[in-house]
Amino acid sequence: MPIHSLKRFAPLFLALALISGVAQAATLEQASALLDAGHLTQADHALAQVLADQPHSASAHYLEARLLAVEGKWPLAEKELELAKRLDPTLSFAPAAQSQALANEVLKHQWKNPAGFAGYGQAALAALFVLISGYLVVGVVRNKRRPGGQV
Structure with missing residues (x-):
């Protein structure tokens, strides 16, 4: 099987490794790959482990905000994004277009369902x-x- 065909299975292998306990500690890169591949449950577990190990990581909180946004949990996504911005106001680790799009989505949903009136x-x-x-x-x-x- 060609190498480029195996790349699409990388998130699945990663998820299996995390589930089976082969991987001792999840990394931010692993959680990001799982999120990008659409494996939300596995990404959530990996992110929980990363945040437990690195509670002051702006990039981990930003990735958590992305995951929560994908899940439609907008008030929680907003809180995680705010925390990431407090830890790193420029969000220097994230692509500018991606972070702006996330901020716009959070803002759009904030006006649809303000947290105080839910x-x-x-x-x-x-x-x-x-x-x-x-x-x-x-x-x-x-x-x-x-x-x-x-x-």
């Missing part, structure tokens, strides 16, 4: 349902108590 719409609808139900129950009870109360 879930309040459902709570308001539930409260409205309870109020209307209570009003109807009280109306039925009052009507039955009236002399000659007909429905």
Whole structure:
């Protein structure tokens, strides 16, 4: 089998090595390769290990933000991206176009679902349902108590 054909299987071999315990410590490069190959669960496990070993790594937090964005976990992705920027304000390790695209996506989703208001719409609808139900129950009870109360 030609070498260039084997390259596409590299993320799979890496995932198998991480799962089987052959690899002692995951690296940022391994986690990045898994993420780029679309192996999100394995990338998540590898990143968790990298972040445990290097909690102040801006590049690890940036990669975590990328993973969370792919998973659609926008508020968490925003927090990880902010942490990466605090650790390295220029994000010098990341391609400028990629980091700008990630920041734009995070910002776009921030306006769709601001973190401070998440879930309040459902709570308001539930409260409205309870109020209307209570009003109807009280109306039925009052009507039955009236002399000659007909429905």
